[in-house]
Amino acid sequence: MSTAVLTPGLRAGAQPRTAAGARPPATVLLSAAVILLVLAWSIAPGLFTGHDPAVGVPDDKFIAPGAQHWLGTDHLGRDLLTRIVHGSASSMTSALIAVAIGVAVGGALGLVGGYLGGWVDAVIGRVVDVLLAIPGFLLAVVVVTALGYDTRNAAIATGVSAVAVFARLMRSEVLRVRTSVFIEAARISGGSSTYVLLRHVLPNALRPVLSLAVLQFGIAILVIAGLAFLGYGDPPPASDWGLLVSDGREHLLHAPWLVLAPGLVIAVVVLSVSRLSRHLDQGRNR
Amino acid sequence: MNPSSALLQVEDLHVSYGPAEVVRGVSFAVGEGRALALIGESGSGKSTIARAVLRLLGSRRARVDGSITVRGREITGLREREFLPLRGRVLGFVPQDPGSSLNPVRSIGAQALEAAALVPGTRSRAQREALVVSALERVGLPEPQRIADSFPHQLSGGQLQRVLIALAILPGPRLLVADEPTSALDVTVQEQILDLLDELRRELGIGVLLITHDLAVAAARADEVVVLQDGSIQEAGPTDSVFTAPRSPYTRALQADVPGLNPDRFAGLRAERDERHPAAGADLQVDVRGISRTFRTREREVRALADVSFTIPRGRTHALVGESGSGKSTAARALLGLETMDAGTLDVGGVEVDPSDPRALRELRRHLQIVHQNPFTSLDPRFTVGRIVREPLDLYRVGDRAAREERAAWALEAVRLPERLRDRRPGALSGGQRQRVAIARALALQPDVLVLDEPTSALDVTVQAGILEVLATLQRDLGLTYLFISHDLGVVRQFADTLTVLRRGEVVESGSVEEVFAVPREEYTRALISSIPAREGVGASA
Amino acid sequence: ALDGARADGGPASPEDDLELSFLISNLDGGWVPSQSAISSYEANVWQQLTDKLVHTDAEGTVSPWIATHWEQNEDATEYVLHLRGGVTFSDGTPLDAAAVLANLEAWAVGRPEEGLARVGLFPGGTYEGAEALDPLTVRVTFTAPTLSFLPTLGYHGCQLMAPSSLALSLEEQADLAHQIGSGPFVLESWEPRQRVRLVRREDYDWAPEVLGATGPARLSAITFTVLPDDTLRASAARAGQTDLAYNVNPQVLDSFTEAGFTIEVPRYLGFVHGYSLRTQVAPFDDVRVRQAVTRGIDRAEILRTVFTDAWEPATSWLQAGVPETTDLTELFAYDPELATQLLDEAGWTERTAEGFRAKDGVELGFTIYPTPYLTGSVPEAELISQHLGRLGIRVRTQKLDIPTYTERVTNDPTQGVQEVTRSFVDVGTVAGVITDEGEDWFQTGSSDAELVRLRDEVAGAASREERAGVVEELSRHVLEQAYFIPLEQNVQRIYVQSPQLSGITFNAVAIPSYHAATKEEA
Amino acid sequence: MSAAATETTAGSSPAGTSAAARTARRYGSFALRRTGQALVVIALAYVLVFLVLAAIPGDPISAQLDNPQNGYSEEEKAQIRAFHGLDRPVLVQLLVSLGNALRGELGTSMSTSQPVAAMIGEAIPSTLALAVTALALAILLAAVLGLLSRLLPEGPLNSLVRSLPAAFLSTPNFLIGLVLIQVLAVNLGLFSLVEPESARSTLVAALTLAIPVSAQIAQVFITALDESSGQDYAEVALSRGLPPVQVVLRHLLRPSLLPTVTVVGLVLGEVLGGSLITETIFGRAGVGTVVQKAVSSQDVPVLLAAVVLSATVFVMVNLVIDLLYPLLDPRLRVGKESR
Ligand SMILES: Nc1ncnc2c1ncn2[C@@H]1O[C@H](COP(=O)(O)OP(=O)(O)OP(=O)(O)O)[C@@H](O)[C@H]1O
């Protein structure tokens, strides 16, 4: 207890924000550009390449990257860049599906568990523990086995394996928000339980969940690529990025670009996504 | 004072974090065995100066210009390696928050031995252990060995602060920089620590640079005072002259806002109120009878309230006073029906509060609202100011939309928040502004009773004075009834009509403010009253 | 388990210490001879551990091995085999007439009640019995003319095992250590599904003359290591970490040739690589669709793109090496116009939104499951899908692994396309696959009278000359009906060999023998 | 438990003894509770995986039975299905299977007829070697990155160190593996592809797995170090004259260990899951390969056992980590003895 005369305790947080509106760092802009490019690839692949992704010129097989084929050609003479561009839609949508499942199912579980508490929370908590205990990739493999091999199912499997992470984060966020004074204030202002949950708890808990969703989008690309690599994705001539690496792998010895190019595209996209996610996350803490 | 003999001499110091300059041309000197107090509101640059002196700004991307000399040696240009021997051995540091200033996962002894190892000439472990024990004894810790074996979380704040002082004086520094060394501690402990610093200063001839926000501390403990505002010096000089004859308007304003120095600040407003809403014949708005509540957790049992009773007539202010954990907030929450009581009844506006009946509670809260202590967490960061204030009106479906807008505008005006802030979110408001928003929200429903749970204790004196003024004016105009919770008796004396002093959930004393202050019956109350800053001599200007 | 202990005991001289390392994709088939002797994988091991009665080479020529000479009666129902003397199994028991009788019994009849199947290709249907005329002479009799008997003795299923091994139960036989042969190498140690190590048998002296070497093998040991991944085996070979890598992607072979490696793509007797079509399954119930498919495939482009110069075009549905094969290329040569015309005639004239042909709202299309047994079958299917796509046929491809393939394709009668990579040593085999008195590849049952007639004539032929004519007639019928779509000469086994290796020979079914092989030290 | 604790602390003051005993008893009940929870999670994982796998259409036995070439009669098929328990309702199958598992019987593989325990048992050493090496490498890598991020002065080098984890995490591990094989084995001949279980090969495979895993540990470690370096005690230690390196080693390391150890437990899942791809790339005959084969042949008993084994390892390691917390952080030692 002190005789507060001039403010004790409060730190920099007391100052109104001044840095708001500053331009994001260059790496973030670059990441955003990469993601925009890939989105554009997914929406209108035809704009970016003049080649056919499925039918190549067989006599032009294994041409090394150069002026004519920027990323070279594959074993059937198809332009690799074209295949990557055309494969992005499938890679992106499947990652989106995975994240959507994770956010929707995991978010709902976390929200309900965190807000209601009690036995509901205990039951949900155990389910989440179980999902968490099974290594994610293994769980995805099991689920995709049960559903059948194709990219959509791989996406669903990836989503299922991400449910636990989202549920946990959502729950802890809800717990954090739920104990905030403004929640009590809303109750005192006459808000019902549902009103408080939907208008105050959910929106305030969502931000970190969304930034995790962005991060998870990148991870989903990797997991789905991994599944495709093991052969649990769409069959050829689909050109999912993981499949491209998996196919190109047979030619690693004499046409290494078939592995490196799609592999690096995956890496760059995921890196951009995670940079963006980190930026969003910082925005929250600022 | 002869500058060349000064222990620490700061000359035209400028510090900026990035583009923002936060210390502008500050100069002062601390001599051997002398104490200099650096006072100023939050963010005025006090800690920054301390860090500049100790060269702890390294990791903060700060630019430092000007000159700092320690015993005549310029230190601003020194290389890190050359400065290292000065740290601890010449310049000691006592931090503000003892709870977080010791590594929680290492024992006190381990950290003390590490400090002892830095003292030149201590080779053997036994020597170091002896040093540690004697330093711990020197700061008045009775069982040094037990202390050394403990981990920080096993000691109280006062003990920890003593440990930190012991660690600071262990290498025999010439100057101690103490950055708000007592503001995290209880009143009674505060005095002991300050006494200890005084004693060390006298006996060992150590110079002290004391940073504080507490004018009373500065007045009582320092030889000289430097008043900072916004990084520049407003006033500097011997303590007596600064406090008795402040020259700068800022210092004068500062003094005027200190509740303890101006007990009658709101006397005028309250007199008008008494005229408009005479006390005689006013019905009881709040009637609390014999409430008790005990919290039981796995670990322990806490008696938060034990047979507490008080009443508040319409249009008056009742204060609940007591140290932290004495049950003040629990009583307030009980009134709002947020907490069930083990025993006793609470009536608000003649209706009994029943926490188990949601509809009755909803009805109750139309007439009874609360303003929370912390303005930083009591507002939804995603809502705009306008929407926050309108929310209770929307939820209670008061009038049509236009009427609600109007009512919200009225509430914002009542707390003197400028119109332009309506579309901002809490993140873009200062603490004082946020607290006004919280009050406006509580006012929007035009309740009869407001519970104010330490509404200003997180705020600056100046801001606090403004808020209290708003509240006093509202009471005068609307005849509101306040339950005012505070641990600051200075504020209570200015603002409340009656008070109840709580200690560990029990009523220690109650009555009208005048009576209690004039003749406190209990020792506890006396200690609380004596902690109001310097009334004798200094406060004469009020 | 004997790892490290040399079987022959004596110290080997340095130049004698040549070891061969062999990388193989799997050894999952187990070691019961009737189950795995004809496997593309285990056969590589069996061939070094065991001998055969005769040697059949890639042209189908039969030459002596354990049988030094033989006689055959007029109508090919009775054979007398004369055995080489002094041959012993590695456990010391003699390989004499009694042992041969035991083996014949196992090949022709087996012990099905104990789970021990007979050897599929051995003409068990007409086998009557065998007797020992003396310790080194055996007479084998058949109920009907059986021309395939002699060449089949050189087939990898007909390997000579010690009678003691043959007598073991199914479970006991699963242990490779119990399998005693008379071959140039003997087992030293093995780990299930991972590794087999063989060492030279020092007293071996009965190699077939055609191999061009006598006495014990030149190599002192062979280690077969399982590395399931094609790319890894190729990389290991390229890095010089193995002498031999089995089955790599044909498309990487050119780069190996450039780097000086020897590539062996032994062709064998059997069917060419191709698709057999099930005529009960739409759209293959229409001969015009089948013909359009076979005419729509640009085989030349497949050869250029997917394979190397070592591959050759198919000339019939039988490998060119089979003596009875004649060039029937004109019956299935690439002719997109003709294909278009056939599809139009068959009524597939509607078009779907994606541009594929349709009839009565049903899209014209099918799925190919590229066989996991053959590297290169996936890109090949992709190309075929492109070729037929140009005609308006939608061809989906789905890559499966071996077990799923077995379940979803081989065992599923509703799959229209079956990829064929089958070997045989005697053309008589075809009689066993084409109708319901056999595997009924085309699902015609006995409905195609012509097919039934040709089957009976092939099966009943008593002379090779007479049979050759029937085979040509049969082939013509199969190709005209487009029951079978030939793709290219089947190369089921690809051996990438280090340039230091030499003296390797392959038999009729492209299984290598390392008896005469040697290796220059690098 | 409490009795033992009392004995070991005998000799100290009576008050101390009872406090220590109380602490020990509390720790004991905490440990028991956590262990119980862990067992429940494992059992639930079994049930969950069983139910998911029950959804798979078909099984190897039916596939074999339904092969027309085998020509089994319906009666024979039913008999054989009954023998394998395939005719019973899923819930009964689950209970039987769970009961067997509790008795340590994992059943036999549907595709190879080998005992599941043996199949997985043979594969464990390879995976264990891979996982342990990978985890050790990951921790090492993360430790180096974390310490560098604190010890290097601010500047491009420090930024590089801090951006490495994100880059590591973004690179698909199959890409890393393939490149390592190409460069280290094929181009430089540093290890033999023919002996995937050799020490060198294991090291490279482990590196493949360790890179993305280390990134996650490093991220948490760096954040934790940054966080503790922003704590008052770090500044106070510095003001006492402790050299910055010593501040990092003595004051920042221990408090950062708690979140780091936690994440090490969590990334174990990545290690186990990632071994699937790594084993495939390097041709190792580990549990991952067994799982792959089981997946493709829909060999439910094997898959079930492998997944539950992974879950068990995960849960157990995390249990141990949970039980270790009080040792790492005295604040978590239940009960405050002195004040
Ligand atoms: N690391 C930093 N980076 C940027 N700005 C900073 C930093 N530290 C402090 N500031 C700003 O510098 C100004 C002075 O801060 P300082 O901590 O010295 O104030 P103070 O007088 O000690 O305040 P308080 O009484 O709240 O402790 C404030 O406006 C603060 O927001």
Ligand SMILES: Nc1ncnc2c1ncn2[C@@H]1O[C@H](COP(=O)(O)OP(=O)(O)OP(=O)(O)O)[C@@H](O)[C@H]1O
């Ligand atoms: N929900 C609860 N469960 C357990 N103990 C509680 C609970 N709420 C309050 N307490 C305890 O009851 C006592 C009184 O708490 P209360 O918040 O009323 O104190 P206070 O006087 O408002 O203190 P402060 O000045 O710190 O706000 C404290 O010891 C507190 O720890």
Ligand SMILES: [Mg+2]
């Ligand atoms: Mg400060």
Ligand SMILES: [Mg+2]
């Ligand atoms: Mg309180």
